Amino acid sequence: MTGAGREGSTGLRHGWTTGACATAATTAAYTALLTGEFPDPVRIDLPHDRHPAFALARESLADGAATAGVVKDAGDDPDVTHGALVSARVTHGEPGSGVAFRAGEGVGTVTKPGLPLAVGEPAINPVPRQLVREHVAAVAARHGGTGDVVVELSVEGGAELALKTWNPRLGILGGLSILGTTGVVVPYSCASWIDSIRRGIDVARAAGHAHVAGCTGSTSERTVAELYGLPEDALLDMGDFAGAVLKYLRRHPVPRLTVAGGIGKLAKLADGHLDLHSARSQVSPDALAAMVRGAGGAPELVAGVLGANTALDALRQCQAAGLPLGDLVAAGARSTALGVLDGAPVEVDVVVVDRGGTVVGRAGHQRTLAAE
Template sequence: MEEKDSKPLRHGYTTGACATAAAKAALTALIKQETQSQASILLPIGKEVTFTMEMSEYGEDAAVAGTVKDGGDDPDATHGALILAEVRWKDEPGIELDGGIGVGRVTKPGLPVPVGEAAINPVPRQMIMETIREVLEQYGYAHRGVKVVISVPQGEEMAKKTLNARLGILGGISILGTRGIVVPFSTSAYKASIVQAINVAMTNGCDHLVLSTGGRSEKYAMELYPELPEEAFIEMGDFVGFSLLQCKRKNARKITLVGMMGKFSKVAQGVMMVHSKSAPVDFGFLAQVARESGVPEDLVDDILGANTASQVGDLMKEKGYNSFFQKLSEYCCRKGLQEVKGGVEIETILTTLKGELLGRMTIDG
């Protein structure tokens, strides 16, 4: 995208930053008894940002303000969400923070928020609490207590496009963000979601984790392992090595890798970051696997002249050389074990785009 448009991708702001700004605007409106069109907050990265309020209302005892989340150029499920904060005076001192409509509630252990609480992650929680405290002190109300409720009217519907339900976050989205900004197509954000999914699975007793490269692979894996709970299935995307190491660190007993020819032909060579730009398909290596599998030399020549790994897979399937897929799956297992330095059972399942089994191998390291 960057090469095509020759423009830098635009950063956005996290739900946590939006919630903090809305909470500040609501409390300011409550104290001053005036509507607020903007609120400026300090992000965790040390940058001050001003948010425009979509709405601001106040009464004697409570006020509400809301801002629309701008996710920048990131394909974020919560882009365009209205993030609301209601601030209400309490009789007793102290700041209470909770989630309202459209903010999920945690029902499974393994997340950074305790079971039963609103899915407002630690950094946004801290941002909101500190900002509210600063505003109270600024206007001489440090002795007063307030309750802050964060809501996202469309949150429950938006959550259907996320993995929240699988992680045990029910009823809406999570209020997230460690830096305050959304970096478009951030690999760190995707890795963080993998870590979170592994934590939830292991904390809830899943010692057999199934890592897939995408939605189709995962769907096939779920059909193969209907007895496993939903949280055992984790989309690792291109981050094969990273995901394997995270599973090993959490002491998984067994790891199943599920994917297709393109990405797994790279894993078989020991390439553990399998994005299309990370490394080209090595047709010489696939030819070597074919020879080891008893494929005749004329077909090996066809492999060397192929354009894609999928084309090689189609050729081997058409000619009935199942041994090729078994050998490739074996290579994937061995390279996976090499990556984590053993101590875990690794299974590789190689499938077609249509969800047909090509090869399957398990090696206990």
């Protein structure tokens, strides 16, 4: 495979999306269906004047069907589909039918509303579909075809890989989604995670859920699910991307949002950080000490928090002194969240948990509890 470049600011190598791989496989398979020969490598055209070439890892031509496969190279991004075999089986369709898509082995099917695809459709996103259609049309024009084809996409081992993604929660069952907007995987951009957060909100809204929860991890998610009885498709695996949840809800509101996480990540949110990853934001001992001072904490407690090794260490010192640092952090995190929501009609409460899932701080829950 050629054409993968390096991202200028990091030196990390770009990769290619499953949508780009599916387009390449389809192009090779349809060419073989019309000519009897597989182009290898097969070159495709992507946005932003990119023209990568993909080596074929699989090819088969028999009984009016052509199949080609390429191995996905995600570059230096830790993508769960890196190294997966993405294949396209192409057959002639009915005259005038255009391009029809089918889900093969390892590609999921949409079972819930709210996604940009109808229920029952293969989980092949709109942009990859358009790329495939454009390349089918180009192959047809070069080799005298009609462009009426059935394209069945598959990902080897996709059903197992999908369990490591948001797909089951989004109602995409049986395999992976064929994704991509530019065709390029930017290392560590986390674009797919943020897109999954947005699709999770879309699915929750379509299901009519009035209450969703953005959780930083599995412990906080479990606690919130038990606390409020929320169904799985109302739980957003927010991870470090608090900003992604809040900004999308600002434009697509849900009546109530619970933000839940550990003291460290929510202390960063309280301090105004919207990306909670340790490489991009840090807990501020000064900010925690200021909270303790403002709550009337003794000078020795303020000094202890200022010198604490971690936010959890600061929490334990405050618990021993009877000062509710968890509640203070929750209130600060809620204030940041409301600021980002900027008047959107979303009630916000915050739940802070320790590593065992015990609630150690809350804010904004009194009115909502009274309504439950």
